[in-house]
Amino acid sequence: MSRLGGVVARRAAQALAVAIGVSALCFVITQRLPGGIAYRIAAGRYGYDMVDADAAASVRDELGLDRPLWQQLGEWVVDLLQLDLGRSLVTSQPVMTEVSHYLAATLQLALLSIVIAVIAGAGIGVVAARRPGGFADRFSSLWVAGVRAVPPFLLGLLLMIVLSAQLGLFPAVGHGDGGIVLPALTLGLSLSGLVARVTRDAVIEVRGSAYVEFAQTKGLPERWVLVRHVLRNAAVSLVPYLGVQFVVLIEGVVVVESLFAWDGLGHSLVHAVFWRDIPVLQASALVLALLIVLVNTLVDLAVLGLDPRPRGRAVAA
Amino acid sequence: MNLKATGVVVRTGSLVLADVPDVHIEAGKPLSIVGESGSGKSILAHALMGTLPPELSAVGSLAVGDAAFDLAERDSRRRLWGREVALLPQEPALALDPTMRVRAQVAEGVAGWTPRSRAALEAADTRLGQVGLAGASSSYPHTLSGGMAQRVAYAAATVGGAKVLILDEPSKGLDRASVDQLADLLLGHLDEGGLLLTITHDLRLARRLGGEVMVMREAAVVESGPAEVVLTSPAEDYTKRLLAAEPVHWRHPWMRTGAPDDGDVLVRAEAITKSYAHKVVFDGVDIEIRAGERVAITGPSGAGKTTLGNALLGLTEVDSGSVTYGRGAGKGRMQKLYQDPALSFPQRVSLEKAMGDVMRRHGIDASQVEAMLERLGLPYEILRRRPGQVSGGELQRIAVVRAMLPKPSLVFADEATSRLDLVTQEQTVDALMSEVSESGAALLVVTHDVDLSAALADREVAL
Known part of the structure; x- marks a missing residue:
């Protein structure tokens, strides 16, 4: 089997296992949450003031919530295999429509954040690596410590106060014109610290390698040594790291999405838990889990393209 | 053309790592420097090349043809690299970028290289053909044997037309056939009027190359002279000990002629x-x-x-x-x-x-x-x-x-x-x-x- 095929097959099997595991786990956890499910759903639909035992009973009847658990779970799995994620218990919208809307919003935010993190972080890292211990390097250490020490919600509030309230450059909340800038900056800047650090270390290591010195003594101009040998090889360690960070970003956006009222998956997950909207909850968790498998697959493929050397078992030879 | 270095001293702090008053290489007449690891021979080569690690400092002067250089100025020789002076590094397998195909790496050494330059790639293919590796041009380094990696590195180092070639322990880890193939290439370089400085602990390679030999120990030159004299009837005790260390000359109590009687x-x-x-x-x-x-x-x-x-x-x-x-x-x-x-x-x-x-x-x-x-x-x-x-x-x-x-x-x-x-x-x-x-x-x-x-x-x- 080719190595490309191997990666794809291995990751596809992983995706299936993750899908089954995550769905079952979500289901069990929602059932174990305190408070009557039917009451919470009724509250989500009609508002807290309108909920009484009758409303809860009618919700329970309509959704079949008193059936045995295994039946409810089995039904969901059967539907899932037909790619039918069901309808939201609260809004009665198809879950597929809701979740894909949230997913698009989250991906938009995560991608822009990672772009900001790479531009700021990798840029600082490469400059810092030119002279370890020099001014740029010390500045980068300060940057790393600074952006890591400030929690995202605090950084978000600071950006809001400065860029939105004081300077009026971008809107503070929502999806309107430029609304993505502040949440993306918040996430991107927090991430840029570690990206800078990882880039700096990778670049310093690669610059000290025998093949970089040889590229220089061959007579290759310094800027081409940087582009063709240093950055490429540094990327071999940087890309998997960015993959992990992207995953953290997707999962960790809950706070920032809530802060900026950004309608993404994190946001929807919080609400689904709150209202016990099991189909939306399961679908959101499922999409997040599959997204992580997808990101890891892309990272594997990117590294395979960057670095042709065999790894894992094949190396033992 | 010739190469002359005088008063070369390399230090780290106050410790002297190499102190060589005079190095002289003429076209067609190779110089090989032999000695133990840590005798300062590699450091001398890197001092001449201008590739010493930053914590080491060098003094002395170098003349390559008509151009004169001060060894204390680290970057002064950079413009010679690949065009006038080339270095074949230690451990060629590590000197090749693992993520790039061999052909592109050799092409980078061509004078006037630009990315995607056709002429450079063709020159690389020609050079690879000359070292007997025409078939390997689209390989990645990890698929090459040690000897092949050595010849790829040789092609990449010399494709830029440098007359002066400095080799740092070229035979390390190579089998005899690969060392012989390399020696043939080096003798070819000399025939074309090239200058050769070889740092090695392989006395067989030094004998094969001939020319001059310099023996170094503890940062200083012990003995120097024509290869056939120094490597057969040396004057200094240290050189004698070096020659005796070749496995063919060993005499040790644990050496034996027959195997013991049948063990389990x-x-x-x-x-x-x-x-x-x-x-x-x-x-x-x-x-x-x-x-x-x-x-x-x-x-x-x-x-x-x-x-x-x-x-x-x-x-x-x-x-x-x-x-x-x-x-x-x-x-x-x-x-x-x-x-x-x-x-x-x-x-x-x-x-x-x-x-x-x-x-x-x-x-x-x-x-x-x-x-x-x-x-x-x-x-x-x-x-x-x-x-x-x-x-x-x-x-x-x-x-x-x-x-x-x-x-x-x-x-x-x-x-x-x-x-x-x-x-x-x-x-x-x-x-x-x-x-x-x-x-x-x-x-x-x-x-x-x-x-x-x-x-x-x-x-x-x-x-």
Whole structure:
């Protein structure tokens, strides 16, 4: 089997296992949450003031919530295999429509954040690596410590106060014109610290390698040594790291999405838990889990393209 | 054209690493510098090239043709690189970028290279053809043997048309056939009017190249003169010792002519076969090793010697056939010495800690460790350091101690001294063989050096 095929097959099997595991786990956890499910759903639909035992009973009847658990779970799995994620218990919208809307919003935010993190972080890292211990390097250490020490919600509030309230450059909340800038900056800047650090270390290591010195003594101009040998090889360690960070970003956006009222998956997950909207909850968790498998697959493929050397078992030879 | 360097002194802090008053190289007449590791010969080459690590400082002057340079100015020679002066680095396998195809790497050395320049790629193909590697141009470095990587590096270093070629330990880890192929290329470079400065501890290569030889020890020049004089009838004691360190000249008490009388069978391999992907490494091999026997597996690089040795020790699974073990070859009774000792010790902990694990595992007490270290000429205090803080020769002797402490019935030395200079090699082999001889252990040696194999083994398995 080719190595490309191997990666794809291995990751596809992983995706299936993750899908089954995550769905079952979500289901069990929602059932174990305190408070009557039917009451919470009724509250989500009609508002807290309108909920009484009758409303809860009618919700329970309509959704079949008193059936045995295994039946409810089995039904969901059967539907899932037909790619039918069901309808939201609260809004009665198809879950597929809701979740894909949230997913698009989250991906938009995560991608822009990672772009900001790479531009700021990798840029600082490469400059810092030119002279370890020099001014740029010390500045980068300060940057790393600074952006890591400030929690995202605090950084978000600071950006809001400065860029939105004081300077009026971008809107503070929502999806309107430029609304993505502040949440993306918040996430991107927090991430840029570690990206800078990882880039700096990778670049310093690669610059000290025998093949970089040889590229220089061959007579290759310094800027081409940087582009063709240093950055490429540094990327071999940087890309998997960015993959992990992207995953953290997707999962960790809950706070920032809530802060900026950004309608993404994190946001929807919080609400689904709150209202016990099991189909939306399961679908959101499922999409997040599959997204992580997808990101890891892309990272594997990117590294395979960057670095042709065999790894894992094949190396033992 | 010629190259002249005068008053070269390289220091780190106040410690002098190389002090060479005069280096003179003429076209067509090579200069080889020989000596132990740490004698300052590589440092001299890098001082001339302008590639010293930043913590070292050099003084002196250099003239290449009509151009004069001050060695203290680090960047002054950069414009010569690849065009006038080229360096063939140590360990060519590491000097090639693992992520780039060979052809593109050679093309980068062409004068006037730009990305996607057709002419440069064609020049690279031509040069690769000249070194006998026309078929390898789209390979990645990890698929090349050591000798092929060496020739790729040679092509990349010389494709820019540099007259002056500096080689840093070009024969390290290479088998004899590969060294000979390289020597042919170097003699060709001389015929075309090139200048050659070779740093090596391979006296055979130095003899083959001829010209002038300079012997260095402890940062200074011991002796210099024509190769045929210095390398056959040297005047200085140190040079004599260097020549005596070649395996063909060894005289040690542990050397013997015959194998001992039939010992019990330790390892028996029957019809074993192994292949990786689509390449057959060995097919239908039968080997038997008996207690106390000394067996060498020889052959060129890439012939599968190490894989065969690993298969015999059970470190690699075979595809078919069987490997069975006698009573003396139980768990922990077979030990391996690795080619690169630095990779066989944990890098970030002290040697004492690494050794402590072995002592606990095999119930050995500290006095035995101390006694064995002393026999091999190592102070116990050396274990306080980390692997990176001792020399390659010392570390390999510590690896010998580690392998011999559990009283193995079979020791597998996998090219254990191929990266060491001659004097250090003899010292390390002497350490290993004294212990092997003392304990009566069997020995399995993998080496590409036929002289070494002849000195060590009772019998040889050629691949």
